[in-house]
Amino acid sequence: MVRSSVLRFAGSLFLGIFILFSCVEKDDPQPNLNPEVAAELLNTAYGTNARQVMDVFLPANRSTGSTKVFVWIHGGGWVDGTKDEFVQFKPWLEAVQDDYAYVAVNYRLFNISTGANKFPSQEEDIKNAIAYIQSQLSTWDVSDEIILAGGSAGGHLALLHSYKNNQNGLVKAVVAFFPPTELVSFYGFSLFTQLLLDNLLGGNPNAKPAIYADSSPVGFITPNSVPTVFFHGNLDTVIPISQSEIIQDALVAKNVPHLVEFIQGQGHGFTTETYQNLIGKTQVFLNGVLD
Numbered sequence: 001m002v003r004s005s006v007l008r009f010a011g012s013l014f015l016g017i018f019i020l021f022s023c024v025e026k027d028d029p030q031p032n033l034n035p036e037v038a039a040e041l042l043n044t045a046y047g048t049n050a051r052q053v054m055d056v057f058l059p060a061n062r063s064t065g066s067t068k069v070f071v072w073i074h075g076g077g078w079v080d081g082t083k084d085e086f087v088q089f090k091p092w093l094e095a096v097q098d099d100y101a102y103v104a105v106n107y108r109l110f111n112i113s114t115g116a117n118k119f120p121s122q123e124e125d126i127k128n129a130i131a132y133i134q135s136q137l138s139t140w141d142v143s144d145e146i147i148l149a150g151g152s153a154g155g156h157l158a159l160l161h162s163y164k165n166n167q168n169g170l171v172k173a174v175v176a177f178f179p180p181t182e183l184v185s186f187y188g189f190s191l192f193t194q195l196l197l198d199n200l201l202g203g204n205p206n207a208k209p210a211i212y213a214d215s216s217p218v219g220f221i222t223p224n225s226v227p228t229v230f231f232h233g234n235l236d237t238v239i240p241i242s243q244s245e246i247i248q249d250a251l252v253a254k255n256v257p258h259l260v261e262f263i264q265g266q267g268h269g270f271t272t273e274t275y276q277n278l279i280g281k282t283q284v285f286l287n288g289v290l291d
Contacts, residue, residue: 035062035141046132049108052125054132055083057090057102058140067142068290069133071103075152078110078122078200085151092276096283101142105129107157112199119200119215122153126161134170145290147173152239152268155179155230159217159247162226172290175229175282178239178268181247182218189240221250227257227289229282233266259285 032039041056059067070093074085086104093100107125108117130146137144148171150158155176162174180186184205187197198204205212213219228251232244241262251258259281263274270278 033058033139033141036060046129047125051106051108052128053083053106054129055086055104056136056140058142059099059101062099062101062141064138064141064143067099067101068097068145068147069101069103069137069142070097070147070149071105071130071133073105073107073126073148073150073154073157075150075154076109077196078119078153079112079196080109081153082106085154089275089279092279093283095276096280101140103129103133110200112196115199118202119211122157123160123165123215126157127165130161130165130170134168144170146171147175147286147290149175150179151177152179156181156217159228159230160215160220162228163217163220163222166226171226173227173229173286177230177270177278178232178236179217179230179243179247180239181216181243183212183216185246186239186243187212218247218250221247221254221256223254223256225251225254225256227285229259229285231261231263231270231278233263233268233270235265235267238268257289 038060039056039058041058043053044056046052046054072083072086072089074081074083076082083104083106086102090102093102105126107129108121110117110119110121130148133146134144148158148162150156156179158174159176159179159181162171183197183201186193187205188194194204201208201211201215228247230244230247232239232241234241244260244262248258248260261278261281263270263278266274
């Protein structure tokens with residue numbers, strides 16, 4: 001009976017250890033970061049909030065000497081959207097880019113019902129995401145050449161970080177599709193923009209002039225600003241094309257290298273053919289300013 005009890009205990013102990021290690025192995029997978037092998041690091045946390053995560057796509061045969069990092073920030077009016085938006089852009093980028101890693105970033109969304117996550121929560125999240133990426137460059141075996149990109153609100157956040165918060169020079173170029181660039185004039189565009197910005201920024205431009213200035217990328221352009229690419233449709237009824245015309249004038253005035261194209265007959269979002277064409281032009285420009 002003693003022998004039987006011992007055997008049952010030993011069996012139970014072995015089973016418990018097996019289950020324990022099985023759970024650890026299942027719940028805490030270790031990605032293969034051999035630089036010769038491609039890797040996907042999905043929902044990588046850069047903060048403690050559930051929205052502070054990113055997807056990282058590392059190419060095979062990458063290196064710290066050559067592999068650039070293309071970071072995408074999703075749109076959605078600062079109140080909606082996810083990093084999954086990048087899924088449609090990734091194959092178009094891969095078709096024209098060699099030796100690039102990709103990062104798609106989520107950030108905290110403003111809740112217009114509760115008032116949670118007012119601006120600059122989104123700006124702070126992008127700062128923290130870029131800082132986390134910088135801390136992982138050697139681990140990921142990629143270079144310190146970062147291109148920051150996004151569409152709509154994501155384009156605004158990409159421009160704002162690149163002009164205002166890029167003191168370490170990590171971001172080497174910025175790409176924006178139909179972005180808001182100057183929030184005082186954007187406020188007056190429609191009743192929707194007035195309602196959104198009143199809540200997002202805590203008041204109108206007269207009541208909160210400092211935060212409108214601090215949140216507008218155009219005000220931070222200098223002669224040393226990074227090379228910039230941006231596109232806008234002339235039929236955009238969500239963010240007027242004047243927002244891109246404003247930033248074009250500022251880039252010209254400061255002699256900042258840039259590529260701009262205004263798309264005739266298209267609005268807030270382009271056709272697949274147009275996106276692919278513009279991404280090809282973007283890469284030609286980036287090859288010229290980064291190499």
